[in-house]
Amino acid sequence: MKLIRCIPYVLKQVTRHRVRSLLTVMGIAIAMFLFTAVQAMNRGVTEATTATANDTTLVVYREDRYCPATSQLPQDYQRRIEGIEGVVSVTPMKVVVSNCRTSLDVVTFRGVPKEEFLKGMGKRLELIDGSAEDWLARTDAALLGETLAARRNLKPGMRFDAAGITATVAGIVRSPDPQDQNVAYTALEFVQLAGRDQLGIVTQFNVKVEESSLLEPVSKDIDELFSTAQEPTATFGEKAFIGRLADDIIELVGFARWLGLGCLAAVLALVANSIILGVQSRISEHAVLQTLGFKSGHVAALIVTEGVLLAVIGGMLGAAGALAVARFGKFALSVEGTSIPITANSGLLLTGIVVCIIIGVLAGLVPAWQASRRSIVECFRSV
Amino acid sequence: MSFIQCNDLTREYRKGEEVIRPLDGLDLEIPRGDFLALMGPSGSGKTTLLNLIAGIDSPTKGSLVIDGQDIGKLSRNKLAAWRSEHVGYVFQLYNLVPVLTAYENVELPLLLHDLSKKERHERVMQSLERVAIADRAAHFPRQLSGGQEQRVAIARAIVTDPDIIVADEPTGDLDKPSAHAVMSLLQMLNQELGKTIVMVTHDPKTTDYATRTLHLDKGRLVEQVVAA
Numbered sequence: 367m368k369l370i371r372c373i374p375y376v377l378k379q380v381t382r383h384r385v386r387s388l389l390t391v392m393g394i395a396i397a398m399f400l401f402t403a404v405q406a407m408n409r410g411v412t413e414a415t416t417a418t419a420n421d422t423t424l425v426v427y428r429e430d431r432y433c434p435a436t437s438q439l440p441q442d443y444q445r446r447i448e449g450i451e452g453v454v455s456v457t458p459m460k461v462v463v464s465n466c467r468t469s470l471d472v473v474t475f476r477g478v479p480k481e482e483f484l485k486g487m488g489k490r491l492e493l494i495d496g497s498a499e500d501w502l503a504r505t506d507a508a509l510l511g512e513t514l515a516a517r518r519n520l521k522p523g524m525r526f527d528a529a530g531i532t533a534t535v536a537g538i539v540r541s542p543d544p545q546d547q548n549v550a551y552t553a554l555e556f557v558q559l560a561g562r563d564q565l566g567i568v569t570q571f572n573v574k575v576e577e578s579s580l581l582e583p584v585s586k587d588i589d590e591l592f593s594t595a596q597e598p599t600a601t602f603g604e605k606a607f608i609g610r611l612a613d614d615i616i617e618l619v620g621f622a623r624w625l626g627l628g629c630l631a632a633v634l635a636l637v638a639n640s641i642i643l644g645v646q647s648r649i650s651e652h653a654v655l656q657t658l659g660f661k662s663g664h665v666a667a668l669i670v671t672e673g674v675l676l677a678v679i680g681g682m683l684g685a686a687g688a689l690a691v692a693r694f695g696k697f698a699l700s701v702e703g704t705s706i707p708i709t710a711n712s713g714l715l716l717t718g719i720v721v722c723i724i725i726g727v728l729a730g731l732v733p734a735w736q737a738s739r740r741s742i743v744e745c746f747r748s749v
Numbered sequence: 750m751s752f753i754q755c756n757d758l759t760r761e762y763r764k765g766e767e768v769i770r771p772l773d774g775l776d777l778e779i780p781r782g783d784f785l786a787l788m789g790p791s792g793s794g795k796t797t798l799l800n801l802i803a804g805i806d807s808p809t810k811g812s813l814v815i816d817g818q819d820i821g822k823l824s825r826n827k828l829a830a831w832r833s834e835h836v837g838y839v840f841q842l843y844n845l846v847p848v849l850t851a852y853e854n855v856e857l858p859l860l861l862h863d864l865s866k867k868e869r870h871e872r873v874m875q876s877l878e879r880v881a882i883a884d885r886a887a888h889f890p891r892q893l894s895g896g897q898e899q900r901v902a903i904a905r906a907i908v909t910d911p912d913i914i915v916a917d918e919p920t921g922d923l924d925k926p927s928a929h930a931v932m933s934l935l936q937m938l939n940q941e942l943g944k945t946i947v948m949v950t951h952d953p954k955t956t957d958y959a960t961r962t963l964h965l966d967k968g969r970l971v972e973q974v975v976a977a
Contacts, residue, residue: 371860378848654844657805658858658905659833661826742805 369667376671379644387676390640394680394722395687397629397636402688402718404619404626406710407699411619414544414706415609422454422578423487424585425607426571429598432611433702434461434569439597441554441566450587452580453573455486460557461569463702464529472700473514473528474549477557477568487572491546496522496537505556507536513547513696513707531560545608548698548705572604611702619699630725633677637729641673645733652737653745662738669737673730674723681722685715751778752945753802753913757811759968760797771797773968774811781912784939784946786959794968795949796917802947803915804832816912833861837906837944839916839935843898845890851877851901852886858909876904880934896927903934907944914938916948920955932958 380387426447428437447456460477478487480502494512500522501507510520515538520526524535533552541547558564575584585601592599602610609616645652652665660668692710699706760772771794779785787795800806801813801821807828808821815835823831845854855876859869877883880900890898899919906914916935920928936958938944948959956962956974964972 368861375846375849375853375857375860382848650844651846653805654840654846655857656829657803657832657838659829659861659909661829663826664861743800 369664369671372664372668373671376668376675379648379668380672380675383644386640386643390636390676391680391683393636394633394677395684397632398681398684398718398722399688400684401626401629401633401721402685402710402714403692403708404622404629405714405717406688406692406708407619407622407706408626409714410544410699410706410709411612411616413709414704415605415612415616418605420578421581421603421605422575423604424573424575424581424588424601425604426573426588426599426601427569427607429589429600431600434463437569438567439570439599441568443592443599444571446591447571447573447588450584450591452575452584454576455482455574457483457487457572457574458554458568459570459572460554460564460567462529462531462557462560463700465700471517472548472698472705473518473526474700474705475508475529475531475533475557475560476549476551477554478551479554483551486574488551490543491539491541493537494540496535498537501536501551504534504536505553506533508533508550508552509537509539510535510551511547511549512538512540513698514550516696529560531557544698544707544709545604545705547707548700573601608704608706611704612699612706615699615701615706630721633681633722634725634729636680637673637677637726638733640676641669641730641733644672645669645737649737649740649745649748653740653742656742666734666738669734670727670730673734674726677722677726677729678719681718681725682715685718689715752781752783752816753777753779753947754814755798755801755811756814758798758801758808758813759810760794760801760806761809771968772801772808775965775968775970777963777970779945779947781945782939782943784936784958784960785948786956786962787947787949787965788951788953788956788962789965789971792967793965795965797968798965799915799917799947799949802913803836803838804828805838833858833909835912837903837909837911837914839899839902839906839914839919841918841921843890843895843902843922845898845901845905847890850887850889851882851893851904854890854901855904855908858905862909872908873904876908877901879907880904894927895923896930899923899927899931900934903931903938907938907942912945914944914946916946918949918951920950920952928952928955 428439431437441458444456444458447453457478462475464473501509520535522535522537525532533550575581581603588601589599655665689710692708697708755775755777758772758775762769787798789795801808804820812819813821820828820831852873855873856869859872874883877886880903882897882900882904885893885897920931923931932955935946939946950956960976962974963970
């Protein structure tokens with residue numbers, strides 16, 4: 367209670383050296399921007415690659431192939447896979463990407479049998495603009511993931527080019543699956559015809575099974591079925607498949623975590639430096655406070671509060687900035703037709719604030735302890 | 750029993766191998782309502798005695814009993830609480846917090862007391878009015894003259910209604926008229942409010958306002974002058 371009354375005093379101390387405080391807050395904001403951005407990437411990777419109990423989708427890929435251009439499977443595998451016990455539906459898919467490398471702006475075309483798709487895999491899609499009928503009616507029509515449409519500013523009726531394919535936007539869809547957010551769903555034949563000798567060839571099959579416990583046995587059955595075929599298969603759970611293709615991204619994000627920790631260390635150093643400078647310049651002032659009756663703990667708490675205030679102001683600015691960029695930029699890390707969106711929500715902002723409070727406390731602890739333990743008389747003598 | 754009683758009061762500091770003893774076995778009694786001036790050459794122990802009475806330093810040996818309480822035996826935190834209740838300190842260089850207004854500076858010690866905002870306001874304004882500086886309540890220290898700053902410092906010292914006011918050369922940094930005004934103010938606090946005042950001074954003229962003057966040398970009492 368007594369400390370709450372002292373908050374105006376703390377605020378005045380923070381604004382006492384405006385330039386120093388401003389520079390400190392800016393430094394913290396930049397570091398927390400980077401930290402939050404790394405956290406957002408990390409969260410995207412986790413969401414895209416961590417399997418859950420609700421997962422019931424397998425991806426059948428060409429064995430020993432790691433990119434859509436080289437994974438070529440005969441489309442007629444579909445009927446044979448459908449015959450395996452536990453399989454609910456099989457969606458053949460031809461994937462074409464505008465850029466094979468890791469990039470923030472990749473367009474992935476997924477050619478699918480339209481009507482089958484809408485009855486099966488496509489059920490999770492919510493049409494938020496345009497018309498499903500248009501998509502079914504037109505050969506070159508594409509259903510665009512919300513993120514892709516926003517990033518390229520595409521609306522229904524507009525035409526766009528990517529990966530040598532020209533398509534017309536028939537609708538924009540929203541999906542809980544990050545993989546749907548950066549793709550353009552088109553007719554299977556349309557995408558097959560875009561490549562040379564690709565009719566009857568697909569990149570992968572998305573296989574829906576009855577329940578998640580069947581993922582493993584069905585994937586074994588599929589791979590055994592085609593083990594002696596000219597094009598053997600490798601079948602994975604959908605999340606594991608994404609993890610396999612996006613290995614480079616995962617490694618990169620893993621490394622970026624260290625950068626994030628480095629940012630936190632920078633914040634700690636900045637706040638601690640500012641607090642130490644502030645405490646050193648106010649030795650006699652703290653002695654006066656103690657002479658007036660402030661206990662050592664009061665003085666220490668005032669100093670720590672200063673640190674927390676600086677860290678939280680800077681941290682909120684930085685984290686909010688990163689969130690805004692991630693939300694409005696709609697970025698996704700894409701590689702080999704898989705997409706890992708940079709997901710940011712208010713939870714990240716909260717994490718940033720909590721981290722800043724902890725850092726503020728840590729940064730203020732040592733100078734606060736030193737200031738509060740000094741002899742009052744020694745303090746007056748030293749100035 | 751006297752209000753303030755020092756028995757064999759000793760304070761030692763270590764400076765490397767050397768032991769410095771600014772106060773050496775002092776015996777002293779100060780009755781309630783006294784206005785005591787402490788004089789003596791530099792290093793005579795007068796500021797050390799003042800700091801011990803103010804509770805911002807602790808004796809190495811001997812006892813210092815104030816109003817029945819041996820403050821030398823109090824812990825750091827208890828001593829802080831005791832200071833906030835019983836002592837008002839007036840510094841030579843005022844020591845106001847520069848980022849706070851005169852009002853906020855005076856309010857600072859009250860933040861430690863369980864008072865409502867309204868009660869704090871009343872007490873701050875009362876103190877400022879008593880030292881005739883209420884019209885400068887919204888001014889920052891840099892906007893005040895030395896004399897005005899010292900008035901604010903005195904208002905801060907009396908706002909908690911302490912029993913003892915200690916003043917370390919309160920006029921040391923002031924011109925003559927301001928020094929006279931500050932001393933008159935301290936005299937008024939002593940005579941009208943019955944505050945016990947202990948003041949360190951180098952200026953013999955300021956001792957005219959005190960009821961008693963003690964001369965210290967090498968940590969010991971050498972002379973006592975009682976006002977006529």
